[in-house]
Amino acid sequence: MATGMLNSNDERILGALAASDRPLSAYDILEQVRSGGLKAPVQVYRSLAKLQRQGLVHRIEALNAFIRCCQADHGGHRPGFVVCRDCGRVREFEDQRMAAIAESAAGSDFDIERISVEVLGHCGRCRGAAASL
Amino acid sequence: MATGMLNSNDERILGALAASDRPLSAYDILEQVRSGGLKAPVQVYRSLAKLQRQGLVHRIEALNAFIRCCQADHGGHRPGFVVCRDCGRVREFEDQRMAAIAESAAGSDFDIERISVEVLGHCGRCRGAAASL
């Protein structure tokens, strides 16, 4: 995974994601990098696609949003995510058992490209806040 | 899970989903039920939300689309999906191990509402078609 081929757009987008403590939508990102010359959605999506290919960024399907990968090994891991539907915060996790489950479910005739595992719910922080209303 | 409270809109939408061999987007559904009186997206989304609450319909996050649940027990099951990114066909599956994985990943402080597991890739049928080009 050559991470050295990032251009300045990619770097800026990666920076915006790294600076945020929660996922950003493509349009959130676009806003943050407008000053850096990017001005159209498609540019952001192109960079995001590249960053995802390199394992530096993950897409959270349930949020239509993106996070910077927080694992040391960006290449080839199969992460899952715990997503709070109140505050949007995401925790990346890894579980070897998922691959086996996916393979047995898909069958030998199916070529697995990606496994999306998202645990949706409410984090402790938000549950506390709700209780104290 | 009282499934008897479906109104005619709900029935129509459920019918459209049941008749299709692959997921339908909300707008696909809308097109199919226009003759039945529905004419705005929000009506479709309202019905879909209700049908999802009752477990009759599942949302496929990676496709922004919906399928009719094919399991006998519509209530309270935690399905996963195998999704072909070429033809869009989906196979619903169930695996008890997923709940355990989700719980251990989320931790005791997190209130799990839903688990989304989607295995994305290419089905045998589509791989065959691609090979014969």
Added chain:
DNA sequence: GGTGTAATGTTATATGGTTACATGCGGCGT
């Protein structure tokens, strides 16, 4: 310099989802 090819930029458009408000319709107290 001319030519082909890939990356990037620009504009416009397609697709997916929600907000805000109007209207209808059944309870329920009077």
Added chain:
DNA sequence: ACGCCGCATGTAACCATATAACATTACACC
């Protein structure tokens, strides 16, 4: 019956997400 409330449904307008189509630039190769 009447007026009022609360909730389901209808309608229009709008916002958010993603891609298509085409123009331009950058650079390798000859």
